Amino acid sequence: MKRYITAAVMALFCLGIFCGFSAFNSPVQAASSEEKLTVLTPLGSPPSIKPKAMAPRLDTLEDKTIYIVDNGYPGSDLLLTEMAAWFEREMPETKALYKRKQAAMGGFEGIDEALWAEIKEKADAVIIGLGH
Amino acid sequence: MGIPASAIVLAEFYEQEKEKARQEGMPGVRTQWIQGPVWAKTREEMRRDVIEGINPVSGRPVMRELVEKLTRPLTAEEKKMEEIKQDRGPETYTGTREELNKLFLEKRFTDFLPIVLPTPERMDEMLKGTSHDPDEIVGRMSPTNTGDFFEYWTFTVRDVAVNAVMAGCKPEYLPILLAIGSADPRTGNSKEAISISDNGFVGALVINGNIRDEIGLNYDVGAVGPYAHANTTIGRAWSLMAINLGNCGKVGTTYMGVIGNPMNLINIVIAENEEKSPFKPFSVRKGFEKGENIVSLFEGWGILSAANWAVNRWGGEMDYPQIMKDIAAQQGFLFGTCFVLSPPIAGFVKARFDTIDELEKWIAPPPQQFPGFAKPKPAEGGDAPAPKPKMPAFGGFSNISTIVTGASNNNYWSAGGLRYSRSIKIDEWR
Numbered sequence A: 001m002k003r004y005i006t007a008a009v010m011a012l013f014c015l016g017i018f019c020g021f022s023a024f025n026s027p028v029q030a031a032s033s034e035e036k037l038t039v040l041t042p043l044g045s046p047p048s049i050k051p052k053a054m055a056p057r058l059d060t061l062e063d064k065t066i067y068i069v070d071n072g073y074p075g076s077d078l079l080l081t082e083m084a085a086w087f088e089r090e091m092p093e094t095k096a097l098y099k100r101k102q103a104a105m106g107g108f109e110g111i112d113e114a115l116w117a118e119i120k121e122k123a124d125a126v127i128i129g130l131g132h
Numbered sequence B: 001m002g003i004p005a006s007a008i009v010l011a012e013f014y015e016q017e018k019e020k021a022r023q024e025g026m027p028g029v030r031t032q033w034i035q036g037p038v039w040a041k042t043r044e045e046m047r048r049d050v051i052e053g054i055n056p057v058s059g060r061p062v063m064r065e066l067v068e069k070l071t072r073p074l075t076a077e078e079k080k081m082e083e084i085k086q087d088r089g090p091e092t093y094t095g096t097r098e099e100l101n102k103l104f105l106e107k108r109f110t111d112f113l114p115i116v117l118p119t120p121e122r123m124d125e126m127l128k129g130t131s132h133d134p135d136e137i138v139g140r141m142s143p144t145n146t147g148d149f150f151e152y153w154t155f156t157v158r159d160v161a162v163n164a165v166m167a168g169c170k171p172e173y174l175p176i177l178l179a180i181g182s183a184d185p186r187t188g189n190s191k192e193a194i195s196i197s198d199n200g201f202v203g204a205l206v207i208n209g210n211i212r213d214e215i216g217l218n219y220d221v222g223a224v225g226p227y228a229h230a231n232t233t234i235g236r237a238w239s240l241m242a243i244n245l246g247n248c249g250k251v252g253t254t255y256m257g258v259i260g261n262p263m264n265l266i267n268i269v270i271a272e273n274e275e276k277s278p279f280k281p282f283s284v285r286k287g288f289e290k291g292e293n294i295v296s297l298f299e300g301w302g303i304l305s306a307a308n309w310a311v312n313r314w315g316g317e318m319d320y321p322q323i324m325k326d327i328a329a330q331q332g333f334l335f336g337t338c339f340v341l342s343p344p345i346a347g348f349v350k351a352r353f354d355t356i357d358e359l360e361k362w363i364a365p366p367p368q369q370f371p372g373f374a375k376p377k378p379a380e381g382g383d384a385p386a387p388k389p390k391m392p393a394f395g396g397f398s399n400i401s402t403i404v405t406g407a408s409n410n411n412y413w414s415a416g417g418l419r420y421s422r423s424i425k426i427d428e429w430r
Helices: A002-024 A027-034 A076-090 A113-122 B011-023 B043-051 B062-071 B097-106 B120-127 B157-167 B171-181 B229-245 B320-331 B343-350 B356-363
Strands: A037-040 A065-070 A095-100 A125-131 B005-010 B032-034 B092-095 B137-141 B153-156 B202-208 B268-271 B294-305 B337-341 B400-404 B413-425
Touching: A037 B097, A037 B120, A065 A076, A065 A113, A076 A095, A076 A125, A076 B005, A076 B043, A076 B062, A125 B062, B005 B011, B005 B062, B011 B032, B032 B062, B043 B062, B092 B097, B120 B157, B120 B171, B137 B157, B137 B171, B137 B229, B153 B157, B153 B229, B157 B171, B157 B229, B171 B229, B171 B294, B171 B413, B202 B229, B229 B268, B268 B294, B294 B337, B320 B337, B320 B343, B320 B356, B320 B413, B337 B343, B356 B400
Parallel strands: A065 A095, A065 A125, A125 B005, B005 B032, B202 B268, B337 B400
Antiparallel strands: A037 B092, B137 B153, B202 B294, B294 B413, B337 B413
16 A cells, blocks of 8 residues: 555656646746836936035145034044144144034034134134044 | 035945035045044044044045145046036836846845836836826935935836836825825925935834725734735835935945844835724824825834833733833934834723823923933043033924724734824825
């Protein structure tokens, strides 16, 4: 009895392989996969980019005033006060002023109009951080 | 201003910021790259590792190179002022199924799963779901919709339909996707499902009204999971819209989630179980009529079983409102809190609070400040820093949302960080 069952299982297994192989090579399937389709782009439309001019550089930082602006991101205060201290140690002829941006409603992305006006009037260069 | 400047940015954001500078029309902007993160470093660590360290991109000393960036004359390349024209490339692609699937994958038009190829015939069929002109502009999307930090891509009804086809949606789902993609009248921007944020945010939708049954949205067993065609494909389509219509989710430039979020695949789609809820539907609490078809948009870290919160308690006498209050406190300062209650839990809450408004007012403590904005410490001998500014709470505790969905086969519920944005009438997009 056991031998008959084994033979039947083997026969079914071989039939399965044969049928599977036939389906895999079926001309209908092959033709379908070779058919050319045209599809649409799924992308939205990006805008054109208008260039902005970079400000000319300074010849030297000697006797110049650099505003080091803290935008309020956590850790910026330590980083930028240490940066101001570096200028004092290494380039004492450069005046480096640490300034904390006051932009109560805008967070670190906000614009501090008063500070911006002060920079325009008094700064020769600006360092701003932190982009995290 | 005409004043030379250099921004200090973590080197981990190099690719992103180069792309941002290009989009801003200043591809040569002289950023100085430092080793991050700086948050939680001591003053000594900051001096040793960052100020006296090297730029990880160039391998040169940070401060000496920074001085050069302010003094080295601009190159001819940096002085260029030509407008950069951008377009979306070919309107159509032709090939075998295999070729097109491969192409869509390589171009990152997909979420890495197989898609339904968007043939013109399928798009036409999809467009039967709306009466709107296929060329009508629906909105504009960027990876950061809360500010003009990345360029916005505009998109039409047709573009939304193409992405809906790719996600496997039915035409009757299209009005929901158009409503989701519609521009916020307050800002003109559309809400992206995949934010650039390093938080790894996910988008969430709450759908109210008769459309829930009309299109077969699930709000019973497994309500917020992928257990119905409508919930799953609508959520997936929103992510594909973000990828293709808003240029979102590109790792290194428009996606910076530190750990990432598996929920970005299909987002969190919540059809509210209005029939089993003892409270007014979410949309009604936002001012719409009961039965009106409304989709409400959220963003945040996502939701987890309430059992994950340390403040959760199990026992015979469960004080669910108190647990909700404790979860809101534990949730943190930056973003809103969202509760997704199963009907039995909502019933327990109802026993103590007649309305959700009363509950949420009781839960909400006074607005608090961002915890990282401690008073700056002055450098030795340096200029004293300014006093600590009052920072916005980014929604914070004032943004608590409670939604009822799911089944009644046990007392489970979820909570998490999701911030409500706005609610939109779906029928205006039919």
